Amino acid sequence: MQIDPIQLLQSALDLTLFTFLREAFADQPTALFIINILVVLSLATVPLLMVFVVGWVERKVLARMQDRIGPNRVGGRYGLLQMVADVVKMMTKEVIIPAGADLWAYLPAPVLALMTSVLLFAVLPLAPAVIGVDLNVAVFYVLAISSVSVVAILLAGWGSNNKYALLGAFRAVAQLVSYEVPMILSILVPILLARSMSTVGLVEAQNIPFIVFVPVAALVFFVSSLAETGRSPFDLLEAESEIVAGFHTEYTGMYFGLFMAGEYIAIMFMCALFSTAFLGGYRFFGLEEIVLEGGFYLGNLIGAAALFVKSAVIFFLFMWLRGTLPRFRVDQVLNFNWKFMVPLTLVLLFTVAILDKLIFTWFPDMTDIGRALIHLASNLLIAAITIEVLRRRIQRQRQALAPVVDIEHVPELEQAHAH
Amino acid sequence: MTGEQILFLVISGLTIVTGILVVTLRNLFHAALAMMVSFLGVAGLYILLDAGFLAAAQLLVYIGAISILIIFAVMLTRRMMQAQDTPFNGQAGMGLFTAVITFALISFIITRLWRQPIFATPLDVPSEVMDQIVVQLGADLVSANAYVIPFIVASLLLLAALIGAIYVAWPQEEEAS
Numbered sequence: 047m048q049i050d051p052i053q054l055l056q057s058a059l060d061l062t063l064f065t066f067l068r069e070a071f072a073d074q075p076t077a078l079f080i081i082n083i084l085v086v087l088s089l090a091t092v093p094l095l096m097v098f099v100v101g102w103v104e105r106k107v108l109a110r111m112q113d114r115i116g117p118n119r120v121g122g123r124y125g126l127l128q129m130v131a132d133v134v135k136m137m138t139k140e141v142i143i144p145a146g147a148d149l150w151a152y153l154p155a156p157v158l159a160l161m162t163s164v165l166l167f168a169v170l171p172l173a174p175a176v177i178g179v180d181l182n183v184a185v186f187y188v189l190a191i192s193s194v195s196v197v198a199i200l201l202a203g204w205g206s207n208n209k210y211a212l213l214g215a216f217r218a219v220a221q222l223v224s225y226e227v228p229m230i231l232s233i234l235v236p237i238l239l240a241r242s243m244s245t246v247g248l249v250e251a252q253n254i255p256f257i258v259f260v261p262v263a264a265l266v267f268f269v270s271s272l273a274e275t276g277r278s279p280f281d282l283l284e285a286e287s288e289i290v291a292g293f294h295t296e297y298t299g300m301y302f303g304l305f306m307a308g309e310y311i312a313i314m315f316m317c318a319l320f321s322t323a324f325l326g327g328y329r330f331f332g333l334e335e336i337v338l339e340g341g342f343y344l345g346n347l348i349g350a351a352a353l354f355v356k357s358a359v360i361f362f363l364f365m366w367l368r369g370t371l372p373r374f375r376v377d378q379v380l381n382f383n384w385k386f387m388v389p390l391t392l393v394l395l396f397t398v399a400i401l402d403k404l405i406f407t408w409f410p411d412m413t414d415i416g417r418a419l420i421h422l423a424s425n426l427l428i429a430a431i432t433i434e435v436l437r438r439r440i441q442r443q444r445q446a447l448a449p450v451v452d453i454e455h456v457p458e459l460e461q462a463h464a465h
Numbered sequence: 466m467t468g469e470q471i472l473f474l475v476i477s478g479l480t481i482v483t484g485i486l487v488v489t490l491r492n493l494f495h496a497a498l499a500m501m502v503s504f505l506g507v508a509g510l511y512i513l514l515d516a517g518f519l520a521a522a523q524l525l526v527y528i529g530a531i532s533i534l535i536i537f538a539v540m541l542t543r544r545m546m547q548a549q550d551t552p553f554n555g556q557a558g559m560g561l562f563t564a565v566i567t568f569a570l571i572s573f574i575i576t577r578l579w580r581q582p583i584f585a586t587p588l589d590v591p592s593e594v595m596d597q598i599v600v601q602l603g604a605d606l607v608s609a610n611a612y613v614i615p616f617i618v619a620s621l622l623l624l625a626a627l628i629g630a631i632y633v634a635w636p637q638e639e640e641a642s
Binding site: 079148150151181182183186187189190191193194196197200201204219223 | 468494495498501517518521522524525528529530532533536537540599600
């Protein structure tokens with residue numbers, strides 16, 4: 047078995063290392079097994095390392111929004127090594143297990159929380175043909191895995207033997223289970239449009255990004271992914287003024303660090319999933335298909351960079367909202383979901399399904415642009431109707447609180463006048 | 466023994482052991498946790514059988530929904546910290562009867578089919594066909610020639626359950642007003 051070192055280096059640089067290795071060792075099952083383990087290891091390690099970057103960026107950007115400087119001492123300039131210092135600090139801290147904790151629930155919870163976040167990255171297409179595993183039910187897999195993360199929160203809240211932790215877990219579960227509904231319904235819309243549940247299929251179908259087709263669905267998905275990751279303004283799972291730190295009140299040191307890392311990884315994945323489902327993922331005007339002479343897949347690097355930039359923009363929106371909006375109350379969160387998001391998404395899903403079916407029956411050879419325009423028009427109509435309905439409703443609410451008084455005909459005054 | 470067989474033994478062992486723990490543990494919350502691990506083991510078995518869709522459905526339905534429902538019910542209905550009473554009730558005889566009957570039935574079927582080719586040779590279904598099976602399932606669920614009627618009936622049943630739940634949970638209005 048001869049491996050050309052130059053080809054090996056080249057494949058490592060253009061992200062096709064494991065494809066190359068698989069072809070080279072195609073006839074050796076043991077080697078293939080080891081390669082598969084390496085794939086899993088690298089897929090799991092990269093998001094964990096990214097947490098350092100994401101955490102630092104978030105602290106820096108949030109600080110700027112709040113007119114502060116943010117971390118600026120550790121690691122030379124700009125506080126670049128702040129997150130490294132934080133992790134070292136967490137690792138050296140004592141892990142305090144509260145008296146009366148239910149160890150069977152307390153100990154696995156942070157591991158499960160991190161695991162469910164990392165597992166999601168298996169189905170994220172980084173570039174054409176660069177993906178952990180191209181499942182044909184990838185979106186279903188994502189939903190299944192993220193539904194398990196609720197269990198981790200419940201275990202943490204129960205196992206801590208602390209009322210604040212338990213209350214936080216109840217809130218978290220109520221919020222996560224509720225917002226799963228609009229999230230599933232809104233991601234069904236791009237699945238309908240792409241006729242595919244695989245993440246690669248979703249990306250390949252987007253000659254025009256789906257956000258142009260269905261901006262309202264994209265907005266609903268964005269809001270519910272905010273709620274699913276427990277980000278501001280939906281961060282009442284850890285509202286420190288009400289329930290200390292929520293379900294992870296009793297976790298110290300690196301145990302808390304695992305929850306934190308899991309949360310950041312889930313946020314990164316949600317940003318990447320939004321880019322994949324609505325912004326065209328790794329696609330960048332066909333540049334992601336470039337192959338240089340000598341078989342160097344430059345396009346893979348461009349594709350990965352495109353996905354990274356798109357996700358970064360979404361992540362910036364996450365940070366912006368966190369820096370701007372105050373926190374909702376519990377009843378507001380649940381009302382907003384069940385009385386607004388779910389009905390809106392249901393209407394949207396029905397409209398898109400029927401409209402797309404009609405387009406395909408009546409105009410089988412319509413171009414993507416025409417299809418996009420029709421869907422866009424229906425979406426804007428739905429948005430306009432929604433805003434009008436909301437406006438009237440809020441007007442009624444305000445009138446109920448402070449009824450308009452007709453000064454000319456106040457009954458008491460008229461009575462007094464008659465006497 | 467291949468790696469797959471070792472994995473099968475580990476996963477099925479885990480499933481069985483946690484399954485036994487579910488009915489023997491005295492702490493009800495721990496029993497619920499053990500049940501969750503047992504469900505996870507079943508999902509692992511599905512993955513070993515190349516049934517990825519089924520495994521994801523198992524995760525979503527049994528762990529993401531049913532286990533959480535059960536844990537919530539356990540938390541809200543029992544004094545958890547004091548609940549150390551025995552999980553056994555007086556129906557051991559009935560349980561034994563059911564278990565023996567089920568065991569006899571399954572062993573009968575397996576011994577009858579043991580020499581049949583379906584057990585002797587592994588089914589060699591290419592993954593493209595397996596993928597098509599999931600697609601076919603989806604198409605059949607909404608096809609008038611297949612399962613659309615049961616599908617709609619099931620959704621009607623769910624709707625009725627939803628309405629019933631809302632009716633039960635609705636705050637009682639005062640008769641006077």
